[in-house]
Amino acid sequence: MKTLLLVDGSSYLYRAFHALPDLRTSTGEPTGAIRGFVSMLKLLRQQIPADYLACVFDAKGKTFRDDIYPQYKANRPPMPDDLARQLGPIRQAARALGWPVLEIEGIEADDVIGTLAREAASRGVRTIISTGDKDLAQLVDEHVTLVNTMSNEKLDVSGVVAKFGVEPEQIVDYLTLVGDAVDNVPGVDKVGPKTAAKWLQQYGSLDAIVAHADEIGGVVGENLRRALNWLPTAKALVTIKTDSDIAAHVPHFDTLQAQPPDKNKLRELFARWEFKSFLKELGEALSDDSPSNGQKRAAGDAVAREPGSDADPSTAPLVADADASDAEQGGANRLRPAAGERAKPPVHYETVLTDAQLDNWLAKINGAELTCIDTETTSLDPMAARLVGISLAVEPHRACYIPLAHRYAGAPAQLPFDATLAKLKPWLESAHRRKVGQHLKYDAHVFANHGIRLEGIAHDTLLQSYVLEPHRSHDMDSLAERHLGRTTMTYEQVCGKGANRIGFDEVSIERATEYAAEDAEVTLALHDALWPRIADDARLRYVYEAIEIPVSRVLFEMERTGVLVDRDKLLAQSRELAARMAELEARAHELAGHPFNLGSPKQIGELLFGKLGLPVVKKTASGAPSTDEEVLEKLALDYPLPKTLLEYRALAKLKSTYCDKLPASVDSRTGRVHTSYGQAVAVTGRLASSEPNLQNIPIRTPEGRRIREAFIAPPGSRIVSADYSQIELRIMAHLSGDEGLLAAFAAGEDIHRATAAEVFGVPLGEVTSEQRRYAKVINFGLIYGMSAFGLASNLGIDKDAARNYIDRYFTRYPGVARYMETTRALAKRQGYVETVFGRRLWLPEINSPNGPRRAAAERAAINAPMQGTAADLIKLAMIAVADWLRRERLASKLVMQVHDELVFEVPDAEVELVKAKVPELMSGVAELKVKLIAEVGVGANWDEAH
Numbered sequence: 001m002k003t004l005l006l007v008d009g010s011s012y013l014y015r016a017f018h019a020l021p022d023l024r025t026s027t028g029e030p031t032g033a034i035r036g037f038v039s040m041l042k043l044l045r046q047q048i049p050a051d052y053l054a055c056v057f058d059a060k061g062k063t064f065r066d067d068i069y070p071q072y073k074a075n076r077p078p079m080p081d082d083l084a085r086q087l088g089p090i091r092q093a094a095r096a097l098g099w100p101v102l103e104i105e106g107i108e109a110d111d112v113i114g115t116l117a118r119e120a121a122s123r124g125v126r127t128i129i130s131t132g133d134k135d136l137a138q139l140v141d142e143h144v145t146l147v148n149t150m151s152n153e154k155l156d157v158s159g160v161v162a163k164f165g166v167e168p169e170q171i172v173d174y175l176t177l178v179g180d181a182v183d184n185v186p187g188v189d190k191v192g193p194k195t196a197a198k199w200l201q202q203y204g205s206l207d208a209i210v211a212h213a214d215e216i217g218g219v220v221g222e223n224l225r226r227a228l229n230w231l232p233t234a235k236a237l238v239t240i241k242t243d244s245d246i247a248a249h250v251p252h253f254d255t256l257q258a259q260p261p262d263k264n265k266l267r268e269l270f271a272r273w274e275f276k277s278f279l280k281e282l283g284e285a286l287s288d289d290s291p292s293n294g295q296k297r298a299a300g301d302a303v304a305r306e307p308g309s310d311a312d313p314s315t316a317p318l319v320a321d322a323d324a325s326d327a328e329q330g331g332a333n334r335l336r337p338a339a340g341e342r343a344k345p346p347v348h349y350e351t352v353l354t355d356a357q358l359d360n361w362l363a364k365i366n367g368a369e370l371t372c373i374d375t376e377t378t379s380l381d382p383m384a385a386r387l388v389g390i391s392l393a394v395e396p397h398r399a400c401y402i403p404l405a406h407r408y409a410g411a412p413a414q415l416p417f418d419a420t421l422a423k424l425k426p427w428l429e430s431a432h433r434r435k436v437g438q439h440l441k442y443d444a445h446v447f448a449n450h451g452i453r454l455e456g457i458a459h460d461t462l463l464q465s466y467v468l469e470p471h472r473s474h475d476m477d478s479l480a481e482r483h484l485g486r487t488t489m490t491y492e493q494v495c496g497k498g499a500n501r502i503g504f505d506e507v508s509i510e511r512a513t514e515y516a517a518e519d520a521e522v523t524l525a526l527h528d529a530l531w532p533r534i535a536d537d538a539r540l541r542y543v544y545e546a547i548e549i550p551v552s553r554v555l556f557e558m559e560r561t562g563v564l565v566d567r568d569k570l571l572a573q574s575r576e577l578a579a580r581m582a583e584l585e586a587r588a589h590e591l592a593g594h595p596f597n598l599g600s601p602k603q604i605g606e607l608l609f610g611k612l613g614l615p616v617v618k619k620t621a622s623g624a625p626s627t628d629e630e631v632l633e634k635l636a637l638d639y640p641l642p643k644t645l646l647e648y649r650a651l652a653k654l655k656s657t658y659c660d661k662l663p664a665s666v667d668s669r670t671g672r673v674h675t676s677y678g679q680a681v682a683v684t685g686r687l688a689s690s691e692p693n694l695q696n697i698p699i700r701t702p703e704g705r706r707i708r709e710a711f712i713a714p715p716g717s718r719i720v721s722a723d724y725s726q727i728e729l730r731i732m733a734h735l736s737g738d739e740g741l742l743a744a745f746a747a748g749e750d751i752h753r754a755t756a757a758e759v760f761g762v763p764l765g766e767v768t769s770e771q772r773r774y775a776k777v778i779n780f781g782l783i784y785g786m787s788a789f790g791l792a793s794n795l796g797i798d799k800d801a802a803r804n805y806i807d808r809y810f811t812r813y814p815g816v817a818r819y820m821e822t823t824r825a826l827a828k829r830q831g832y833v834e835t836v837f838g839r840r841l842w843l844p845e846i847n848s849p850n851g852p853r854r855a856a857a858e859r860a861a862i863n864a865p866m867q868g869t870a871a872d873l874i875k876l877a878m879i880a881v882a883d884w885l886r887r888e889r890l891a892s893k894l895v896m897q898v899h900d901e902l903v904f905e906v907p908d909a910e911v912e913l914v915k916a917k918v919p920e921l922m923s924g925v926a927e928l929k930v931k932l933i934a935e936v937g938v939g940a941n942w943d944e945a946h
Helices: 009-019 032-047 064-068 087-096 109-122 134-139 157-164 168-178 193-203 206-211 218-227 231-238 263-272 276-285 355-367 417-428 440-448 461-468 476-484 491-495 509-535 538-561 567-592 601-611 629-636 640-665 702-709 727-736 739-746 751-760 769-783 788-795 799-812 814-830 851-887 908-923
Strands: 003-008 052-056 126-130 144-148 153-155 318-320 335-337 348-351 371-377 387-395 398-403 435-437 457-460 676-678 688-690 717-724 832-834 840-842 893-898 901-907 934-939
Touching (some): 003 009, 003 032, 003 109, 009 032, 009 052, 009 087, 032 087, 064 231, 087 263, 109 126, 109 134, 134 144, 134 157, 134 168, 157 168, 168 206, 168 231, 193 206, 193 629, 263 276, 348 509, 355 387, 387 417, 398 509, 435 440, 461 538, 476 509, 491 509, 538 676, 538 851, 629 640, 717 908, 727 739, 727 814, 727 851, 739 751, 739 814, 769 851, 799 814, 840 851, 851 908, 901 908
Parallel strands (some): 003 052, 348 398, 435 457
Antiparallel strands (some): 144 153, 371 387, 717 901, 717 934, 832 840
């Protein structure tokens, strides 16, 4: 069998840097990381004969994970200058040693590796990945093995089980629970590797754990329940993509064929870096090329190169396009790539600097059937962003940019800001002038900041992509690459990165035109590519036109309104927590016998295991005793200091995450918190909340409920909360058509009690609380694909008894069994499942040759239609309620959406009307085979109303 050998370059950079002393040339240039990296690559070629090779690095800039979670990798310190200076030489050395080097903008190294490994498996090629990154263990199967040359560790399937206590296909769920401190991905508080492994051994999957969250006791159980809303985001962050679009960089798999080292280049490099020992052994060590290195890569094969190299396409010289001459009044030269850069169509981009030009464009957009609009601004914060310029496009390959607030020295005269907006305002506010854009909810906020209400939003390419391919990235650059075959200019190319980044208002108008006009022109082209695919499918068109487009306007209004927060109450709670933390700190110092830093793992480790001699539960990767939450929990059973440390940490997290952060999130102009609702994040259609996240506020602890108490109504108003009752079980009854479930819901019975009566064969009135608890576990467990083993573990019974309960359940509810069987078969046949309303939920692993992965996809196939339908229903409810409030001209406002719950701010005079009407509207958004039920609560604050 042929072999693909992949090096996780990003993983090894730091390890190579720290593995050797501070080596330098005679002129003081650092070389330790170069030497370490070269040694590793040479050793790998000697130890692992391979037919294909690649050394993969992370590129600078954002990826889809940053869009999902802006704090992703936020706690990483900047790369040491000495290491940064060695990156280019490391890549040069790798190529000279015969390794193709991949560094793909917008795609993390792990995702490139995952995609290559998947492609290799499809070709019958085994993959060996050299890495020190535990995240890559999720790729291990019969085709993929991990090796770590620095620890001589090898991880095949059995090795993963031995190291982590879970199967490779459970690693994603394992990482979701544990979190990743390196990438700043929170897990479940106090859940360490052993707890995560224990849960996964017991329940089988994260979905099953979630289904039984109510039954997991202790602090970790409470923490799990608090984290339920976060877990889908965490899972998306830690899941390695195996279908990334890397065709532009690896056009053919043979591009990765192993090549012999370039001795002449190596001699030059080794002499340059004064590697005398490498120079001495060069002739002997590199003369005997392995058989796998015998084929020469064809000239011109594309591999990614480091930015700034002579062959780097992203920095290829640019030449002026003849279609945009300097002589044109206000015209900006559109630059086109020289040979070697991805081809772009001839385009004409115009800079609007005169009234005549503006009038000409006003005539165009007023006469156009559809206009693409985009804004350039001062901030990503939608509530704070101010306009810098506007770009427009009405036809292919032509666009304009209207600069309004560029403030750099020497900037040409621009049209007057207020007068220009006044001219554009009638068109912007016209509902009859149809508009398209990329994420127009943001642009609507920008215009609202200037007193303009953006109307006529007919299309949004972000939402078109989300409806068509919810499992893929939706940023404009990715969409252009995927659907148009075009490489677009990035924001970093225009404004720079890091400390050298400038504001868009400091960008030259010529350069700004090139970037901004391209945004509008490409977005219009994307609409032309995406919209026909939606329009031709009636069900997808319904999801897009009846759900996603209208709910975007509702979300805009909710974000704009914000929710009132009692800052003083939160700050008072913060002070109380601080006082309790001070008491715990004093207690810890007393138990230790001296002061120490409770936030320092090093000091805690020295104290617990050095001075106090407590037993070492486990060690970190570096060999030091671990002081993580799981270790402290075990030690707390027998020792008072670890227990005190745990109490301190829990209060510290609550204080910093909520009591301190929420008051800081209050907008000084409105006195309210304005979250952003991510509409194109979760593959199931559920909304995500960020900056701050209002969907993850704890509710099961007194401290958490006190935080909800701080979400208040203004004087003369009340908070009204309405949420769907047992929505996913009702959807299961509808989808399965099972007569028993339908009858139970129709009779208004307690569904868990009704299930217990069926499974245990007893009259409804004789069901015990224990039997009802069993039935609840079964009801929710089967939705999430729980096995007999998982049910047995959860209920504390033997596997045969659990299997008997499941068999009796399916005997009593045969429609559920038929639904599951039919849905699995349908998913295998078409690669996706659908919600009741036609939203497609893609399942890339449904036909995987890997049994466990395929089984996981089959479980998702059963559950996803229920989660997705619930998401569709709450969106339809938001649209219906918002339309009613607007139609009736009520002062009540929808201020939050949290899972299956809508939260309103309602004047006292409208409370009874809203209490009566909202449940009716929510129940009436769809006619399912079971009645939808919405329950309502009222209070002075969110906790009282919920």
